[in-house]
Amino acid sequence: MFNSVLIANRGEIACRVIRTARRMGLRSIAVFSDADRDALHVEMADEAVYIGGSAAAESYLDMDKIFAAAKQTGAEAIHPGYGFLSENAEFCRRCEQEGIIFVGPPVGAIEAMGSKSAAKRIMTEAGVPLLPGYHGQDQDENLLRKAAQDIGYPVLLKASAGGGGKGMRIVWKEDEFSAALAGAKREALKSFGDDHMLVEKYLTGPRHVEVQVFCDSLGNGLHLFERDCSLQRRHQKVIEEAPAPGMTEALREAMGDAAVQAAKAINYQGAGTVEFLLNSDGQFYFMEMNTRLQVEHPVTEMITNQDLVEWQFRVASGLPLPHSQNELRIHGHAFEVRIYAEDTDNQFLPQTGTLNYLSTPEATANVRIDSGVREGDTISVYYDPMIAKLITWDTDRRSALRRMQQALAQFHINGVTTNRRFLEQLAAAPEFVEENFDTGFIDKHLDTLQANAAAARSAERQHHIALAALIALSNQEAQSLDTHLDSPWAKADGWRLNAPATQSLKLNFGEEQLELSCTLSQGGRVIDISHDGASFSINGHCENGVVHAETQGRRFRLPYSSHKGEFCLFATGADVRFSRHQGDFSQQGEQEGELTAPMNGTIVSLLVEAGTPVTKGTPLLIMEAMKMEHSISAPTDGTVGEYYFKPGDLVEGGAELLHFDGAE
Structure with a gap:
């Protein structure tokens, strides 16, 4: 048995391997990128080595850096986890050349199964049942289309070198074939460096x-x-x-x-x-x-x-x-x-x-x-x-x-x-x-x-509003500016001389903005709430991140979290997010005619040239985030204006991607 293992991966699988290594008395060595400098697997390992930039290509996929880390630490074995280099035959071969044990199958097995088309041939010879399909080398689109017709729609286009759902498209009818093939090939090439495709019968209820x-x-x-x-x-x-x-x-x-x-x-x-x-x-x-x-x-x-x-x-x-x-x-x-x-x-x-x-x-x-x-x-x-x-x-x-x-x-x-x-x-x-x-x-x-x-x-909306109000007002009381709790200046309950203790509470409640009229009594434990013509009460208190309350005949004991004035109530069937509304005095906001990024990601390709008239739903550009492609489409009929990014650019969620002139 070897004595030390380098884990050429990150996240939960790296932590999983480290735990078993420790139980078996093996020394564990982690590797990490810029983004993972303070990650859990780095903290858990006996030793950790920095291997480069946040992008996987600059770190976890860089074989030279992985082997340099192994040599530097004297690692006798490498566990590849899953993803990254785990099914890379060249990486396995390099382990043999470097005299390091690869915790996985031999090179020949990886190569045999690394190509789905080759794997199908081997399984046919071994007598393992296969789906009807085309697994050949000729990748002419007309030939692939003919194979799909012969098999019968629906068919599944699948990257030969793929896995994890990447480079796969279901094609239900012939007029979808070209677009599906282009998308699958593009995703396969980006994920695996190989756009060779298989065509197989798609079973509709397996x-x-x-x-x-x-x-x-x-x-x-x-x-x-x-x-x-x-x-x-x-x-x-x-x-x-x-x-x-x-x-x-x-x-x-x-x-x-x-x-x-x-x-x-x-x-x-x-x-x-x-x-x-x-x-x-x-x-x-x-x-x-x-x-x-x-x-x-x-x-x-x-x-x-x-x-x-x-x-x-x-x-x-x-x-x-x-x-x-x-x-x-x-x-x-x-x-x-x-x-x-x-x-x-x-x-x-x-x-x-x-x-x-x-x-x-x-x-x-x-x-x-x-x-x-x-x-x-x-x-x-x-x-x-x-x-x-x-x-x-x-x-x-x-x-x-x-x-x-x-x-x-x-x-x-x-x-x-x-x-x-x-x-x-x-x-x-x-x-x-x-x-x-x-x-x-x-x-x-x-x-x-x-x-x-x-x-x-x-159905639970009114209960959630009442609980949110109780949490917000309890937090307001706890954040009083006066530390002397007996002082009248420490009270934040809306007290008025000869009048009910009523105050207006404005909440950002999910995607909404609510304005509630809240009257407090019994030391703030009871709140009478008026909102949108409805009136209801809540009786309760907050303690150690848990709200204890009764409203409209139901009792609740629910956890919640708070962070920098934002709250999340973990209610049955919903995570209720809210905060005190402070007002928005900026002039920011999405301008008419602009399209924004739905998430952080990378621009893969621009599909339509600037100045081109398009119809509603036409794909305009492709973004890639977290190993998945996402299409940005025209919101209406109109004309594509200026693009603000080019392929390869990293963009933040909410960033304006292009100008679009909608048809009047």
Whole structure:
């Protein structure tokens, strides 16, 4: 067994590897960029080495800097995590040349699965079932279009060198083909440096079931059962679970055997994942093999009671697999959700910002949290916007899902918009609870989920206003200018001689501005509120970041956070953000005719020349943020004016991108 390992990655996976290394008595070495100088994985590691600028190409993707760090620290092994260089055959080859153990598969296995077209040929020879498709080298657009026609729409365009949903487009009909192909190729080239595309039949109602495999250097191979990863958006997984619901023992055995067969066909070693599409008729088809540890590996660990990173270290050291196939058992059920900084109400756009408040549920035998951030950290434009993975386990699916719903309700974040509430809705969706779902579940139910959430917020609106008023006024009292609490000048309750203690309270309440008339009595514990023709009262107090109150016959005990005069109330079904309105005396604001960046990002391409007349909805430019492309389109019919940025420029969210003259 080697004694030291360098983790050529960042975030939660780096922290995860460091924890296992420490438990095994191995010295851990982290690497970091400018953006990660104060990151959690840097603090956790025994040693850390600076490797360059914030952009991944200047640091985490720079092989020379990674190997320089390994040599400088005397690292005997490199764990690549996932993403970045984890499936890069050249990086693996360099490890061999440098005499450093690569904690992963051999070069040949990575190369075999690195090209999806080559992988399909190998799987065909190994007898693993495949979807109908075109996997050839000729990339002429007319040939690809003809292949799509022969297969029959809908089809899936997929980058041969891709993964993680990058370089993928669903094409529903022929007139969408050219635009979809151009977008997929552009994204694939940027993400992988290779725009070679596959065309495959797109199944309209399958489930995504993947099998965790492990092989050692002694010829042993096995699987650690399956995971269901069907709840996806933009081909990226949102909720994962193990084992897959509704699996028969015969189907589990067949898929597990096919996965091990696929691994052995390429002389695999280490941890890998063989991904299948499972059709409603029980037939399954090989999609791809990921030659690394997957983000969702914790659910497998939870149901098998195994540490897969420890398995990786042992196999990389030349040791045999810790167990045989017949020694492995499924224990209970586990779920994982990925908590992202993203705006689910605005096309799931990635978000950036500082985690001003971060409170997580207590970690127990049933609840696990894998994260690479802490309160006060920044979610930047440079890397994936994942904040944490939340994993729950119990003896059966229903119980594990209830634990997930409870844990999500206790996961409180402020400072950046997240998908946490959306995950709550998904986990509670009746069809998902009843195991009635497929890969199209989120797209199919998105409008309903968002409408239900909006209706719930509307129903609770008056309660939320009352609670916000109590918190704001309590904070006003606490921030009194006079420290002598017995002094009348310390009172901030609107006291008047021979008149009710009434004051006007102006709140920025979400996207609204509210003006409330508040009358305080009983030492400020009772507030009578008038707003928009309605009157209601609230009785309560705030203590240690929790509001205790009764209003309109209901009692509440809810946590809230405050940061520089801004508040977030973590209410049931909603994060209620508000602040005292100070008035806006500036003359700033978006000018008519301007289009602004929806987030921090990089300009990829300008699609229309300045001076060109366009119709409403015409794509004008492409932005890239956090590994995803976003199209900026014409808001109305009109003419494109001056562009303010060129391809490659980094822009901040809210920046004016171009001038647009709308048709009168």
